[in-house]
Amino acid sequence: METVPRREAAQAAGEEHCTPPAAPVRYATGVATPVLLERLGARAYADAAAWMREAHAALASGRGPERLALLEHAPVYTVGARGDGLEHLLVSVDKLSARGAELERVDRGGDITFHGPGQLVAYPVLDLRRRGLRAGDYVRALEATVIGALARWGVAADRLPGRPGVWTAHGRRDGAAEKIAAVGVRIRRGVSTHGLALNVSTDLGWFDAIVPCGLGDAGVTSLERALGRAVPVAEAEAALAAAFAREFDAELLPAAAGEGARPFPAGAAGP
Numbered sequence: 001m002e003t004v005p006r007r008e009a010a011q012a013a014g015e016e017h018c019t020p021p022a023a024p025v026r027y028a029t030g031v032a033t034p035v036l037l038e039r040l041g042a043r044a045y046a047d048a049a050a051w052m053r054e055a056h057a058a059l060a061s062g063r064g065p066e067r068l069a070l071l072e073h074a075p076v077y078t079v080g081a082r083g084d085g086l087e088h089l090l091v092s093v094d095k096l097s098a099r100g101a102e103l104e105r106v107d108r109g110g111d112i113t114f115h116g117p118g119q120l121v122a123y124p125v126l127d128l129r130r131r132g133l134r135a136g137d138y139v140r141a142l143e144a145t146v147i148g149a150l151a152r153w154g155v156a157a158d159r160l161p162g163r164p165g166v167w168t169a170h171g172r173r174d175g176a177a178e179k180i181a182a183v184g185v186r187i188r189r190g191v192s193t194h195g196l197a198l199n200v201s202t203d204l205g206w207f208d209a210i211v212p213c214g215l216g217d218a219g220v221t222s223l224e225r226a227l228g229r230a231v232p233v234a235e236a237e238a239a240l241a242a243a244f245a246r247e248f249d250a251e252l253l254p255a256a257a258g259e260g261a262r263p264f265p266a267g268a269a270g271p
Contacts, residue, residue, distance in 0.1 A: 031249060032249050032250065032251040033066065033131075033248070033249060033250055033251065034065060034066070034250075034251050034253055035065070035066045035067065035068050035124075035126075035245075035248070035250040035251065035252055035253065036065045036066070036067045036068070036252075036253050036255055037067075037068050037070070037241060037252040037253060037254050037255060038051075038067060038068065038069045038070070038255040039069075039070050039071070039237065039254070039255070040069050040070065040071035041071060041072070042071070042072050042073075042074065042117070043071050043072070043073060043074070044073070044074050044076075044102075045073050045074070045076040045078065045102065045104050045106075045115065046104075048069070048071060048073065048121075048123065049104075049106070051069060051123075052069075052123055052125065052193045052194070053193075055067045055069075055125040055193075056125055056188065056191050056193050059125055059126075059127060059191050060188070060189040060190070060191045066124075066125060066126050066127060066250075067124070067125045068122065068123070068124045068125075068241070068244060068250070068252065069121075069122070069123040069124075069125075070120065070121070070122055070237050070240065070241065071120075071121050071123075072115075072116070072117055072118070072119060072120065072121065072233060073115035073116055073117075073119070073121060074102070074116065074117070075099070075100055075101035075102070075114075075115075075116040075117070075206065076101060076102045076103070076104055076114070076115050076116065077089070077096060077101060077102070077103050077104070077112055077113070077114050077115075077209070077210060078103075078104045078105075078106045078108075078112070078113060078114075078115060079103070079104070079105050079106065079111070079112045080106055080107075080108045080110035080111055080112070080113075080184055086112070088111055088112045088210055088211035089103075089112060089209065089210055090208070090209055090210060090211065091209045095209070096209065099209075101114075101116070101206070101209075106194070107186050107193075107194075108184040108185060108186045108193070108194035110164065110182070110184035111211075112210050112211070113182050113184070113197070113210070114202075114206045114207055114209075114210060115197055116202060116203070116206055117202070117203075118199070118200055118201035118202040118203065118222070118224075118233065119197050119198065119199050119200060119202040120197070120198045120200050120233055120236045120237060120240060121195070121196070121197045121198075122142075122145075122195045122196050122197075122198075122240060122244070123193065123194060123195045124142075124192055124195050124244070124248075125191060125192060125193060126138075126191065126192045126248070127190060127191055128187060128190050128191065128192055129190035130190075131248075135185075135187055138185065138187075138192060139183060139185060140159075141247050141248065142183050142185070142195060142196050143159055143165070143166050143181075143183055143196075144247055145196070145240065145243045145244045145247045145248075146166040146180075146181045146183075146196060146198055146240070146243070147166060148243035148246060148247060149198070149236070149239040149240040149242070149243040150166075150168065150180070150223070150239075152239040152242075152243075153223065153227055153231070153239075155168055155170045155180075155223065155226055155227070156168060156169075156170055157170070157180060157181075158177075160177060163179075163218065164182070164183055164184075165179050165180075165181055165182045165183050166179070166180055166181040166183070166198075167179055167180065168180050168221065168226060170226040170227075171221075171225065171226040171227065171228060176219065178218070178219040178220055178221035179218055179219070179220050179221070180198065180199055180220075180221050180222065180223065180226065181196055181197060181198040181199065182196065182197045183195070183196045184196075198223070198236065198240065199220065199221065199222035199223065200222060200223045200224060200231055200233050200236045201222060201223070201224040201230060201231060201233065202222050202224075204220055204221070204222060204225070207220050223236065
């Protein structure tokens with residue numbers, strides 16, 4: 001019997017689960033579960049996609065462990081299931097290429113978003129059936145992971161009804177919430193792929209080429225801008241990993257740091 005119903009999985013993949021619960025909730029198992037932590041460094045999107053496919057196949061077939069990858073991407077715009085028409089891409093593909101960015105159609109939910117240097121990406125590959133997690137619970141747990149990580153710097157963040165991801169008004173005098181992290185997942189055979197992206201020191205000018213996640217009236221921000229100071233991505237990695245371990249009752253087992261990492265290509269410095 002499916003622990004994650006198809007309709008609910010599709011909703012989660014489309015990032016529909018963004019209404020905050022009545023009270024803080026942790027989606028933990030109560031028993032620390034080993035999860036292999038892989039710090040992949042700077043990776044082209046195609047490399048990370050191949051990693052996800054391999055990790056998913058191994059876990060779904062019972063041959064491999066649960067895994068969490070933390071990485072940065074070279075500049076890339078990814079288009080999910082809701083962005084088929086590219087109506088939220090505001091410049092030509094040729095212009096993206098000239099700026100040093102790629103465009104990739106991907107199998108997660110959601111619309112178009114940007115990944116690049118200074119943005120911390122987390123790809124958990126977890127057995128949601130064994131954990132007893134429904135799709136909506138899992139998406140909320142990822143959001144809660146980001147919220148818990150941001151608390152490390154005293155940055156208050158939350159979900160917003162009808163708006164996927166994690167939002168904060170920290171550092172804004174007008175109190176307007178801006179998106180600091182995106183969430184988009186896919187669940188197949190009860191196993192998760194894709195995950196979340198937290199803007200740490202991202203050059204936010206890259207987002208000018210798109211309507212992020214199809215939300216035309218929403219701004220984006222970064223941890224660096226919210227705090228008004230630089231934050232090393234390595235520091236954000238540590239905070240996010242600790243928050244993930246708490247939220248999912250995970251015992252993170254480190255793999256070789258940056259194994260097989262690929263440096264950012266030349267000419268990808270900014271928009």
